[in-house]
Amino acid sequence: MRIFLTGATGFVGSHVAQSLHAAGADLRLLTRTTSRTEHLAGLNAELVRGDLLQPENLRGALVGCDALVHVAADYRLWVPDPKTMYAANVEGTKALLRLAGETGVRRVVYTSSVATMGFRSDGEVVNEDTPVSIDNMIGHYKRSKFLAEQEAIAAALLGQHVVILNPTTPIGANDAKPTPTGRIVVDFLNRKFPAYVDTGLNLVDVQAVAAMHVAALERGTPGERYILGGENLTLKQILDRMAAMTGLPSPTMRVPHSVAMTFAFFDEWITGRIRGREPRATVEAVRMGKKKMFASSAKAERDLGYQVLPVDRALHAAIDWFRIHGYAPNS
Numbered sequence: 017m018r019i020f021l022t023g024a025t026g027f028v029g030s031h032v033a034q035s036l037h038a039a040g041a042d043l044r045l046l047t048r049t050t051s052r053t054e055h056l057a058g059l060n061a062e063l064v065r066g067d068l069l070q071p072e073n074l075r076g077a078l079v080g081c082d083a084l085v086h087v088a089a090d091y092r093l094w095v096p097d098p099k100t101m102y103a104a105n106v107e108g109t110k111a112l113l114r115l116a117g118e119t120g121v122r123r124v125v126y127t128s129s130v131a132t133m134g135f136r137s138d139g140e141v142v143n144e145d146t147p148v149s150i151d152n153m154i155g156h157y158k159r160s161k162f163l164a165e166q167e168a169i170a171a172a173l174l175g176q177h178v179v180i181l182n183p184t185t186p187i188g189a190n191d192a193k194p195t196p197t198g199r200i201v202v203d204f205l206n207r208k209f210p211a212y213v214d215t216g217l218n219l220v221d222v223q224a225v226a227a228m229h230v231a232a233l234e235r236g237t238p239g240e241r242y243i244l245g246g247e248n249l250t251l252k253q254i255l256d257r258m259a260a261m262t263g264l265p266s267p268t269m270r271v272p273h274s275v276a277m278t279f280a281f282f283d284e285w286i287t288g289r290i291r292g293r294e295p296r297a298t299v300e301a302v303r304m305g306k307k308k309m310f311a312s313s314a315k316a317e318r319d320l321g322y323q324v325l326p327v328d329r330a331l332h333a334a335i336d337w338f339r340i341h342g343y344a345p346n347s
Contacts, residue, residue, distance in 0.1 A: 017233075018083075019041045019042070019081060020044045020077055021044070021085045022068070023086070023087030023089065024046065024061075026088065026091075027198070028127065029087040029088065034226065035229060043062065045059075045062065045064065046074065046077065068109075068112075069100065071107075071111035074115060078115050081121050086126050089127075091196075093155060102160050105157075105160035105163075113126075126165070127181050127229070130184040130309060131153075131158045131161055132153070132162045133146060133309075137307050141312050142310070143311065143315065144240075150162050177238045179236030179238060179242070180239075181225075181242050183245075184220045185217045185219050188330040197217070198334065201258065202343050205343070205344030205345070212252050212271065214270060215250070215308060216251060217248075217251065217254065218310055218311045219246050219247055219249055220327065231321060231322070236319075237319065240319070242320060242322075243312065244316055245311045252270070254331075261328075261335060
């Protein structure tokens with residue numbers, strides 16, 4: 017099977033590329049001129065230069081492909097100008113789906129996010145059927161992913177074979193950017209986590225997420241969404257696990273959301289607006305943190321053969337990778 021994969025130079029996408037390669041796929045990989053490609057070594061794949069901001073230029077790359085696996089996204093919790101995020105995540109996805117249909121691509125897997133689910137402030141575990149609307153989306157990233165997912169659902173309703181995957185919070189090796197979750201690990205390893213807020217995430221092994229892209233191509237039902245998660249953990253539990261793994265102290269002081277919001281406001285204003293750098297804390301991130309992002313993967317277990325596994329191995333892999341690659345001290 018010949019597959020056009022977007023996002024292969026990113027954290028999740030590089031693992032998806034490895035999984036598809038191991039399954040015997042003939043890969044075409046979208047890369048930008050500025051992309052780092054060291055994680056793609058040994059794949060013997062065709063590299064295609066392009067950008068989601070100019071999707072029409074990707075028509076030729078889709079010709080002759082059996083499937084499109086669309087992982088690429090602009091994943092940032094703070095952007096000075098959100099227009100490019102919507103252009104890449106929403107308009108880029110819409111255009112790719114159209115081009116896939118026009119060029120005869122038979123199957124599409126769209127990698128969305130658990131961020132599009134209807135999380136609650138009481139910490140209730142949600143699933144694909146929990147009511148949600150765009151009014152529940154906090155911040156431009158979540159809103160753009162929600163709107164992009166709606167494009168994928170609409171394409172499926174019109175008869176296109178589109179399966180939607182919703183990873184929770186992937187963790188593991190090769191998080192070079194790093195992602196916002198990876199930054200939690202890096203900050204902890206660098207002892208820059210003096211306190212914590214009462215929030216929660218569902219952490220999942222990035223390799224488990226990648227493997228399900230193969231399963232989704234084979235067994236996914238068009239138009240369906242599948243949450244791919246691991247363990248539901250509070251931020252304090254995550255920090256305590258990393259403390260047990262590394263011997264570093266876990267913070268004991270819990271900060272109220274109101275204090276975190278004040279810090280985020282000034283950090284965003286001074287670091288982001290005045291200095292032009294990405295702030296460590298953002299108002300949107302603190303607002304998101306008021307909801308525990310706990311989710312169930314029962315549907316993916318039932319329909320795709322997914323297995324929910326403990327996340328310790330992936331957390332160890334992330335810690336080791338960040339240390340080996342100089343993001344944090346070795347001890």
